[in-house]
Amino acid sequence: MRILVVDDSRMARTALCQQLEGFGHQTAFADSGAEALVRTRDEDFDVVLVDFRVGDMEGVEVCWHLRAAQGAKHLYLMLMIPGSITNQFFEVVENGADEFLRKPLDWAWLRARLLAASRVVDMQRQLERLATTDSLTGALNRGRFMGRAADEVMRAQRYARPLSAIMLDIDHFKKVNDTHGHATGDEAIRSVVRVCRSLVRGADILGRLGGEEFAILLPETPPQGAVLLAERLRRALAVTEVRIPGGVGVTFTVSVGVSALKPGEESVSALLARADEALYRAKNGGRNRVVCDETVEV
Structure with missing residues (x-):
């Protein structure tokens, strides 16, 4: 899959991108919510991993903007939250995230969750094809x-x-x-x-x-x-x-x-x-x- 990492910490996003590439994924990064919006508008991504805070924006706010702006595209949004947070789960999902990951990240758990995300992404792509293409020829409907x-x-x-x-x-x-x-x-x-x-x-x-x-x-x-x-x-x-x-x-x-x-x-x-x-x-x-x-x- 192609994954966008949204994190204003250069060290953190570099380590995460390296790990994701080790899993066989393609990666890119954004160091602000505004940059993430631009990149997801202009490029195709399957999954976006968003830190709980990115610069002066909360991660849930970034997720909300990404979800609102995606249009016909479907992005699988994963919010990375500190392990100390125990009572904001509903808010995370309500603002557009598909799921959350605890920090510090468990690499084995991340790999498993990305496998599950890939199944959702594949299903969504199939639904998009059915909704937008002519079944006889494969041309746009x-x-x-x-x-x-x-x-x-x-x-x-x-x-x-x-x-x-x-x-x-x-x-x-x-x-x-x-x-x-x-x-x-x-x-x-x-x-x-x-x-x-x-x-x-x-x-x-x-x-x-x-x-x-x-x-x-x-x-x-x-x-x-x-x-x-x-x-x-x-x-x-x-x-x-x-x-x-x-x-x-x-x-x-x-x-x-x-x-x-x-x-x-x-x-x-x-x-x-x-x-x-x-x-x-x-x-x-x-x-x-x-x-x-x-x-x-x-």
């Missing part, structure tokens, strides 16, 4: 995609950076299902996601919005770059074969719409609506083609 897209729209407007969107839809999908069966249709849908993943960047956001319709958000990408990618996707998918029983290969095509974020535009829905309009012009224009939003100059 509509809700998670829209949330990520909204964040990217805010970032693009804040820093005046380009942001483009691609929407694509399998042509004559009902015919694929009716002729070859739903299993073949499902494999066609999975093939779209596989091909998209092979061509998009790690920073790009891919989602299945429903049925045979998909969307890709392209941060730091002007419309010219989005059109080039859209055309590569269209060509790659047109030669992708879906195997069916008997060894026969089935091919399909997609229609694609492209749009770009306008200056001052704050709605991801508007960005996607223009890509969707372009997509349906591609459908009406004969399918198996890329069409741009009419407001985009390429």
